[in-house]
Amino acid sequence: MGLLSLAIWMPIAFGVVLLAFGRDSQAGAVRWLALVGAIASFLVTLPLISGFQLGSSAMQFVEKAMWFERFNVHYHLGVDGISLWLVPLTAFINVVVVIAGWEVITRKVNQYMAAFLILSGLMIGVFSALDGILFYVFFEATLIPMYLIIGIWGGPNKIYAAFKFFLYTLLGSLLMLIALIYLYVTSGGSFDILTWHKLPLSGSVQTLLFFAFFAAFAVKVPMWPVHTWLPDVHVEAPTGGSAVLAAIMLKLGAYGFLRFSMPIAPDAAREWGMLIIVLSLVAVIYVGLVAMVQQDMKKLVAYSSVAHMGFVTLGFFIFNPLGVSGAIVQMIAHGFVSAAMFLCIGVLYDRVHSREIASYGGVVNTMPKFAAFALLFAMANAGLPGTAGFVGEWMVILGAVKANFWIGLLAASALIFGAAYTLWMFKRVYLGPVTNEDVKGLVDINAREFLMLSLLAVAVLYMGIYPKPFTDVMDASVMDLLKHVAVSKLP
Amino acid sequence: MMDNSSWMTMYPEIVLLVMACVVTLADLFVKSTKRTATYVLTLVSLGGVALLHAVYADAGQTLYGFGRMVVSDPMGHWLKCFATIAVMVTLVYSRPYAADRDMLRGGEIFSLSLFALLGMSMMISGQNFIVIYLGLELLTLSSYALVALRRDHTQASEAAMKYFVLGAMASGFLLYGMSMMYGATGSLELSAVLKAIASGQVNHQVLVFGLVFIVAGLAFKIGAVPFHMWIPDVYQGAPTAATLMIGGAPKLAAFAILVRLLVEGLLPLAFDWQQMLALLAIGSLLMGNLAAIAQTNLKRMLAYSTISQMGFVLLGFVAGVINGETTLAANAYSSAMFYMVSYVLTTLAAFGVIMLLARQGFESEEITDLAGLNQRSPLYAGVMAICLFSMAGIPPMVGFYAKLSVLQSLVASGQGFYIGLAIFAVIMSLIGAFYYLRVVKVMYFDEPVTATTVSASLDVRLVLSTNGLLVLLLGIFPGALMALCADSIVRMLAA
Numbered sequence: 001m002g003l004l005s006l007a008i009w010m011p012i013a014f015g016v017v018l019l020a021f022g023r024d025s026q027a028g029a030v031r032w033l034a035l036v037g038a039i040a041s042f043l044v045t046l047p048l049i050s051g052f053q054l055g056s057s058a059m060q061f062v063e064k065a066m067w068f069e070r071f072n073v074h075y076h077l078g079v080d081g082i083s084l085w086l087v088p089l090t091a092f093i094n095v096v097v098v099i100a101g102w103e104v105i106t107r108k109v110n111q112y113m114a115a116f117l118i119l120s121g122l123m124i125g126v127f128s129a130l131d132g133i134l135f136y137v138f139f140e141a142t143l144i145p146m147y148l149i150i151g152i153w154g155g156p157n158k159i160y161a162a163f164k165f166f167l168y169t170l171l172g173s174l175l176m177l178i179a180l181i182y183l184y185v186t187s188g189g190s191f192d193i194l195t196w197h198k199l200p201l202s203g204s205v206q207t208l209l210f211f212a213f214f215a216a217f218a219v220k221v222p223m224w225p226v227h228t229w230l231p232d233v234h235v236e237a238p239t240g241g242s243a244v245l246a247a248i249m250l251k252l253g254a255y256g257f258l259r260f261s262m263p264i265a266p267d268a269a270r271e272w273g274m275l276i277i278v279l280s281l282v283a284v285i286y287v288g289l290v291a292m293v294q295q296d297m298k299k300l301v302a303y304s305s306v307a308h309m310g311f312v313t314l315g316f317f318i319f320n321p322l323g324v325s326g327a328i329v330q331m332i333a334h335g336f337v338s339a340a341m342f343l344c345i346g347v348l349y350d351r352v353h354s355r356e357i358a359s360y361g362g363v364v365n366t367m368p369k370f371a372a373f374a375l376l377f378a379m380a381n382a383g384l385p386g387t388a389g390f391v392g393e394w395m396v397i398l399g400a401v402k403a404n405f406w407i408g409l410l411a412a413s414a415l416i417f418g419a420a421y422t423l424w425m426f427k428r429v430y431l432g433p434v435t436n437e438d439v440k441g442l443v444d445i446n447a448r449e450f451l452m453l454s455l456l457a458v459a460v461l462y463m464g465i466y467p468k469p470f471t472d473v474m475d476a477s478v479m480d481l482l483k484h485v486a487v488s489k490l491p
Numbered sequence: 492m493m494d495n496s497s498w499m500t501m502y503p504e505i506v507l508l509v510m511a512c513v514v515t516l517a518d519l520f521v522k523s524t525k526r527t528a529t530y531v532l533t534l535v536s537l538g539g540v541a542l543l544h545a546v547y548a549d550a551g552q553t554l555y556g557f558g559r560m561v562v563s564d565p566m567g568h569w570l571k572c573f574a575t576i577a578v579m580v581t582l583v584y585s586r587p588y589a590a591d592r593d594m595l596r597g598g599e600i601f602s603l604s605l606f607a608l609l610g611m612s613m614m615i616s617g618q619n620f621i622v623i624y625l626g627l628e629l630l631t632l633s634s635y636a637l638v639a640l641r642r643d644h645t646q647a648s649e650a651a652m653k654y655f656v657l658g659a660m661a662s663g664f665l666l667y668g669m670s671m672m673y674g675a676t677g678s679l680e681l682s683a684v685l686k687a688i689a690s691g692q693v694n695h696q697v698l699v700f701g702l703v704f705i706v707a708g709l710a711f712k713i714g715a716v717p718f719h720m721w722i723p724d725v726y727q728g729a730p731t732a733a734t735l736m737i738g739g740a741p742k743l744a745a746f747a748i749l750v751r752l753l754v755e756g757l758l759p760l761a762f763d764w765q766q767m768l769a770l771l772a773i774g775s776l777l778m779g780n781l782a783a784i785a786q787t788n789l790k791r792m793l794a795y796s797t798i799s800q801m802g803f804v805l806l807g808f809v810a811g812v813i814n815g816e817t818t819l820a821a822n823a824y825s826s827a828m829f830y831m832v833s834y835v836l837t838t839l840a841a842f843g844v845i846m847l848l849a850r851q852g853f854e855s856e857e858i859t860d861l862a863g864l865n866q867r868s869p870l871y872a873g874v875m876a877i878c879l880f881s882m883a884g885i886p887p888m889v890g891f892y893a894k895l896s897v898l899q900s901l902v903a904s905g906q907g908f909y910i911g912l913a914i915f916a917v918i919m920s921l922i923g924a925f926y927y928l929r930v931v932k933v934m935y936f937d938e939p940v941t942a943t944t945v946s947a948s949l950d951v952r953l954v955l956s957t958n959g960l961l962v963l964l965l966g967i968f969p970g971a972l973m974a975l976c977a978d979s980i981v982r983m984l985a986a
Binding site for chain 2: 151167
């Protein structure tokens with residue numbers, strides 16, 4: 001069994017074992033087993049990084065076996081510089097989420113932990129699948145655990161949110177399925193994504209394919225104006241669910257653009273690139289402004305996610321190395337930062353049971369340790385140099401300026417909004433005098449929460465101070481992708 | 492000529508007939524109200540018959556018997572094997588349910604099921620209009636009786652009545668169409684009919700007229716819109732055991748007569764019947780999915796969902812012949828077969844769970860009756876969820892590959908109209924996902940109404956878990972079943 005297979009199936013196997021545990025009286029054992037499973041699955045992904053051959057744009061750690069012959073579908077896995085970091089990131093966030101749910105979840109603990117472990121395996125599957133059907137299966141299967149996570153452990157309006165999440169993303173994926181089948185037929189019976197990259201396609205076909213993929217990935221990212229499901233879902237999802245959703249699941253969509261839309265339909269991608277750029281800029285600026293007026297912390301961070309993911313799609317479609325690598329770095333950084341932001345809100349919510357900004361004030365007085373962490377993550381979210389949030393955004397803006405000064409200027413101006421809403425929220429929640437009895441009675445974070453937040457803090461700082469390991473691996477792949485996109489595929 | 496080989500082609504059916512008579516007779520001597528002896532004897536006979544079919548199918552020969560009245564080919568034997576297993580599974584699920592409702596008093600449920608299966612087998616291997624018709628009648632007459640088995644129950648009697656009247660009308664349509672075909676071609680035998688039509692000597696108008704009646708009759712039997720009216724009423728009204736008996740295994744036989752009549756007999760008219768089936772498919776997808784949303788009764792919802800699933804199966808038939816080219820036929824028909832087999836597998840488990848939850852005096856038919864099932868019994872909630880996700884076509888359940896293969900055969904045609912049909916089907920499945928998800932929602936997100944845990948005897952539990960697991964496992968490893976369907980269809984077309 002290859003490393004990637006292990007990374008996919010190990011968490012799933014642990015999840016299935018957890019499902020066999022019955023009652024909540026065994027919750028203690030369930031938690032420890034889940035933690036062991038998550039950590040082991042994370043450790044399995046580390047050799048991927050150390051064993052990755054730099055400077056090569058080829059797929060590495062490739063595994064290929066016939067899956068079912070009738071449609072020539074293969075169990076085909078591999079990672080390149082674009083997807084490499086997303087695999088350990090997923091496993092890492094999974095560890096954090098298991099720790100985050102430790103005491104908070106008291107109902108159906110085994111199902112909760114199992115859902116996250118299985119989800120983690122499925123998402124790693126999406127990032128490493130090189131066969132269209134395999135990709136689709138993993139991509140779609142992630143809906144089931146997420147649907148259950150939102151619906152079982154979510155807030156008061158969870159059912160509406162669960163349905164909205166499922167149906168919105170399903171609609172996008174179904175159109176993608178037609179595109180996949182069309183490519184299969186056109187390529188003479190192959191579901192191999194890398195073969196599709198070389199397939200000549202006429203202009204109108206490329207446009208149709210591009211928009212079929214766009215339907216799937218834009219909803220998942222989510223891009224403005226199909227982003228409306230995200231705030232609703234975040235508000236209702238449990239903390240762990242929000243963290244995984246923002247940190248990893250949104251990246252499935254962004255990743256799809258790089259793996260499918262751009263290389264398969266490069267002419268259409270160039271033709272419609274401006275549309276994506278405009279939508280991204282709207283996301284960055286308009287959604288940034290929307291974030292500023294939110295009363296609910298989770299909603300604020302959710303809108304901020306949409307804005308940050310706008311930088312990602314913006315970076316992709318300016319078609320230069322800085323922009324694309326910057327966008328990928330931003331994907332990883334946003335994975336750490338948004339997870340941290342949601343977990344911080346979770347910490348407060350567990351104590352006060354409110355997400356309203358107005359319910360807080362002066363938290364720093366009663367929870368100094370926690371406020372220090374929150375400040376770090378807020379700074380990272382605002383894109384302060386030295387934190388993970390800075391690197392990606394800075395690269396994207398630099399790339400954008402190179403491509404077109406005005407796009408760069410607009411994108412850069414959005415940083416101000418980002419800083420404004422993040423710092424304003426921080427000020428209203430943490431600073432100033434203690435405003436009410438709830439805050440007065442707060443207890444600072446315990447060892448478990450300290451551990452969970454410091455894991456993320458280390459990641460955020462490391463990535464901010466020394467981003468080289470992240471950018472090094474993607475150079476060759478990004479150059480290769482851009483070279484590919486620059487060449488017309490029209491027959 | 493009635494030589495030995497003739498008897499050999501129908502050997503499993505002969506065994507089945509003998510065992511059906513034996514079971515009927517033996518039941519007279521069984522005194523216990525639980526009918527354990529009859530039950531075991533029935534299961535053992537069915538097991539034997541299924542095994543025989545599997546052995547025949549594996550041999551892979553195509554033989555004709557009784558003067559080309561019946562055929563023994565891999566497709567037929569696999570379908571009969573699956574149908575036999577489906578009847579077995581149905582009986583396992585049904586026994587506790589039937590016992591609770593005093594439906595085991597006479598043991599007819601076992602003999603009727605065996606005779607229904609015999610009817611299905613005849614439909615599946617028929618090569619002659621009359622044989623196919625006789626098989627169909629044997630199946631439907633047994634089914635009418637099964638639906639009416641709770642004679643003191645008004646709803647069931649009403650359902651039986653509706654089923655009987657509409658079913659008789661459908662048989663009439665079918666018979667009328669067959670007689671017109673006979674009048675036009677001068678033969679009742681499928682291969683001779685095929686030859687006569689292919690020669691081009693027959694008046695096309697008469698043929699199309701007959702075809703309309705045959706397609707209408709078939710559409711009645713599988714419940715495609717606009718001939719679907721009986722499905723929701725019968726599914727809801729019949730005792731669940733009988734619902735499963737008419738909604739499960741007979742679907743495989745219905746698939747077989749679609750193939751035998753339309754493909755083996757009337758392939759030269761493909762252009763005409765494909766158009767009719769396309770209309771039926773569009774109507775079924777639209778009507779089935781939209782009407783299912785409004786249902787509060789689970790059995791009724793599943794009935795409408797069946798209508799929409801049949802729309803998908805029909806789409807498989809639509810994509811077979813393009814502009815007179817039969818190159819895609821094998822692909823398209825095997826996708827329809829795969830769809831049907833996986834649908835039956837999923838339906839069995841779904842109705843199995845419904846029967847399991849029902850208790851004496853409580854039918855557990857409303858969707859709200861499933862509330863909080865996950866708390867009461869995670870296993871059965873899991874099985875039901877797997878089935879619902881499969882019907883919605885979410886990977887990695889087997890239903891996804893069923894939809895995938897049908898869509899693939901549509902897109903492979905490369906024609907705008909068929910790709911449009913594929914997109915339409917996809918949008919309809921999105922609507923479908925909504926009502927399947929609603930049931931998952933009730934099971935997982937709602938608070939249970941009662942705290943009672945669900946218990947079942949070991950055999951039911953074992954079969955149901957295996958059934959649910961198969962829906963998942965065949966989704967992860969669909970290769971073998973796909974190859975089996977493709978292989979049987981290719982052999983059937985070659986013969």
